[in-house]
Amino acid sequence: GQQLNQSPQSMFIQEGEDVSMNCTSSSIFNTWLWYKQDPGEGPVLLIALYKAGELTSNGRLTAQFGITRKDSFLNISASIPSDVGIYFCAGQLLTSGSRLTFGEGTQLTVNP
Amino acid sequence: SQTIHQWPATLVQPVGSPLSLECTVEGTSNPNLYWYRQAAGRGLQLLFYSVGIGQISSEVPQNLSASRPQDRQFILSSKKLLLSDSGFYLCAWSVGTPSNYGYTFGSGTRLTVV
Numbered sequence: 180g181q182q183l184n185q186s187p188q189s190m191f192i193q194e195g196e197d198v199s200m201n202c203t204s205s206s207i208f209n210t211w212l213w214y215k216q217d218p219g220e221g222p223v224l225l226i227a228l229y230k231a232g233e234l235t236s237n238g239r240l241t242a243q244f245g246i247t248r249k250d251s252f253l254n255i256s257a258s259i260p261s262d263v264g265i266y267f268c269a270g271q272l273l274t275s276g277s278r279l280t281f282g283e284g285t286q287l288t289v290n291p
Numbered sequence: 292s293q294t295i296h297q298w299p300a301t302l303v304q305p306v307g308s309p310l311s312l313e314c315t316v317e318g319t320s321n322p323n324l325y326w327y328r329q330a331a332g333r334g335l336q337l338l339f340y341s342v343g344i345g346q347i348s349s350e351v352p353q354n355l356s357a358s359r360p361q362d363r364q365f366i367l368s369s370k371k372l373l374l375s376d377s378g379f380y381l382c383a384w385s386v387g388t389p390s391n392y393g394y395t396f397g398s399g400t401r402l403t404v405v
Contacts, residue, residue, distance in 0.1 A: 221396030277323040
């Protein structure tokens with residue numbers, strides 16, 4: 180099946196630092212989505228991207244839909260302890276019906 | 292507004308016992324429904340998905356089965372649990388094909404098989 184390569188797998192940072200994570204694929208996606216999962220909860224949608232080159236912000240979060248449509252990144256500025264969790268990228272292929280393809284996740288730890 | 296309910300939140304079951312996890316969606320019609328399993332707090336493994344009543348697609352051969360008896364109800368079952376069935380089970384829904392607005396996930400069920 181289609182795969183999304185998400186990196187890094189984990190990050191340990193100090194409060195106040197900026198964070199960057201990305202997803203790449205050999206396939207072209209029509210939609211990119213970024214989710215955050217708090218411990219013991221289901222993932223929650225953070226940002227959705229629909230056009231190549233699109234740059235979208237949600238508070239301290241910024242995400243971009245790569246020009247080639249094969250990649251996306253998520254940046255978090257001035258991290259705070261509540262940013263801790265697992266971040267997932269997800270992509271929608273036209274050929275996969277209703278199914279999304281998820282990355283393996285980036286585990287973020289923020290030290291106060 | 293749309294909501295998704297998943298229960299129970301936690302479950303401890305002995306090996307060989309049956310399993311039934313239920314998921315219901317409110318506030319939408321004909322949703323696409325999904326069951327995922329997450330091990331060790333990492334990746335999401337798609338187990339089953341359904342685009343309509345009685346329509347179930349299985350992604351991974353395993354000890355589990357799914358059913359959709361009603362439009363907004365999705366059930367995950369097993370006749371005999373294995374230790375390897377332990378994990379965090381997530382139900383999700385979406386509308387439309389493709390799912391350009393993403394999935395909405397339930398709060399999950401933590402299953403421990405002992």
